[in-house]
Amino acid sequence: MHGLVLAALAVLVSLTAAASLNAATIGKANSTNCVMLIGGEIVQGDFEKFVTIGKLLLPGDDGESTRRNTVCLASSGGSLSEGVKFAKYFYDNGIGTVIDDGQECYSACAIMFMMGTATGAEVSFANRKLHVGGKLGFHRPYLRISPGESIDSSAMQIAYDAAFSSALDLIAVANSKSPWSSQPMMKSDLVQRMLQHVGNDMFMIDTVDKVGRWDIEVFGSSEPSLLSEEQAFYACENSLQWQNGLTKGDITYSNVSDGPNGKRRSQSLSKETRQAVYQVEGLASGYAMESCVISRKKGTIFGCGIDEYSDARLGQGDCDHSNFADRSSSLKAISVFNPATKLEDLRTGQAVVAVQSGAARCFVIKGSQITDNEPCLVIHVGDAKVRGRASTITHFVWPSGSKTVLVQSGTSFEINGVSTGKRTVAERGDCYLNSATLNDFCVLTSPN
Known part of the structure; x- marks a missing residue:
């Protein structure tokens, strides 16, 4: 029986893009964007090593939250069961995750990344940051068996049960609620896409649409200094659509709407360039309403609006210029771009x-x-x-x-x-x- 267990462990479920026999490198990061680094393949025992080192390196709560507890991830993946341990620990203990410029995070590492949080007595939030020059990719777990290896049926059953148990643990941790939200840390459509990709066929998070839909903060990007009618249009369309899923089809901006009237899709309600306010008519507007009012104030995008087809709302829903201040809420800065924009194209410098x-x-x-x-x-x-x-x-x-x-x-x-x-x-x-x-x-x- 002992031999069967060892054989089963050899084919335990794995989430990795490239095989390796080396444990992960865990220690102090050489970056201003994070305190610690986890690099290389994740194997059994790495989690306990991280906990021990983390107690020495991570600064803890700063009096408001644990936002300074950050870990850079640079891994092709590895053991799913070990990755789930990391992911749950990050979520429970308020540890933020970062994929820095030039770093890659795939498979089990991607699950770990998505569970980055910051916690505090008065404030808690998802804390996961992807540099526009970083790589984040998902694929489904698989059994790692060496070519030509013969596996006993009993051992395979043990491995299958272990894999199934790890998959259940993955679903449970992915479904953990984002702080102060009813949304899970990993939305179901992201989990679905992960399970649709096998082996080195990664589902890459590489566009504005994907980071916006799955609430991933980006950094290292250019930020427009002005609010234009085109930006306002994208902010409205993206912010409403991301509540339901990824954008469907090409929504490249055209400022004249369809139909015989040729009404402008985005119309300025203010003559102040740096405090511009726009009324936006959504692409779906017609039988039902899809519209927003979008503005920019002190570098932050604000909006209110409604999509009656899906009941998605910005702020408190339908609004106009007169009640905008009372009914609007802040929107993601990334929402002002065409959702098809590649993250790499937003790089600064x-x-x-x-x-x-x-x-x-x-x-x-x-x-x-x-x-x-x-x-x-x-x-x-x-x-x-x-x-x-x-x-x-x-x-x-x-x-x-x-x-x-x-x-x-x-x-x-x-x-x-x-x-x-x-x-x-x-x-x-x-x-x-x-x-x-x-x-x-x-x-x-x-x-x-």
Whole structure:
């Protein structure tokens, strides 16, 4: 019987992307973003090692919460049962989790990451942070059996029972309630996607949509300094949709709604650029209401609104400009981006040669109608070889963070990868026709 148990342990359920025989590295982190580091494959015994070292390194409650108790994770995964021990301990003891720039956290590590919290006498919250340059991936547990290995049926039954028990422990910890919330730490649609992916086929958390839906805080990203009509639209659509699931289909912003009236989807209710207030008509608006009022105050996005199709609400629901202050609540900063945006595209610190901030105004014109008119940044990325030709690349960055890219090679130009020509239009500056969209992009570098 002893031999059967040993054989069973050899095939116990595992959550790992790459096999290893080494225990995890656990100790002090070399980062300002966390106190401790857990790196490498998670194996039996690592949890007890962490508890012992953590008592020496983690600072504890700062009088308000345990927010300073943070652990960086850089692991391909490993033992599910050991990972669940970590996850439960993080949740119960208020230990925050971080995936730093360039770090990868897969499988069992991903479960551990999702259970990061901070606890305190007056405040508690989910405390899990993903750098836009980090990698987070999920897949379902599997039995690790070496090629050609012969496993006794009795041993396999023992392994199966152990795996089933570990899976139940995983579901139980994933269903733990997020502090001060009725929502679980891991929502059921994330667990579902995890179980749909096998082996090295990871379900990656790599877009604005995914971090927004599953309440993962990101850092290392650019934050728009202005609130535009496009940002307000995304803040409304995302904040309502994320209450129900991931965004379905492409919702790239167009400021003119469908239908015969051609009403603007996002309309300014204020003339103050830095305290702009927008009325947004949602994409589903029609038979029932989907609308929001969105504003920005002191760097925070606020909103109120309703989606009558799903009964999702922002703040206290339906509102207008007159009662916005009383009915609105704060929204996630990430909500102002197109949900399909890749996290890596939000990275700060991109190398640039020169930046002219607030010295330009960008327009998009279709036919005779101006569809966008907003302040923008002109970023001269510098010189490069494009298709073998010496070229100058310039990014025009809209308040939402999206970019229009202009490439000049001698007297030739490309706008967003499409050949174009340059002409000057009164009160619009330099204009470039995109032959793919038939839209004119114009930039006025000395706006009034």
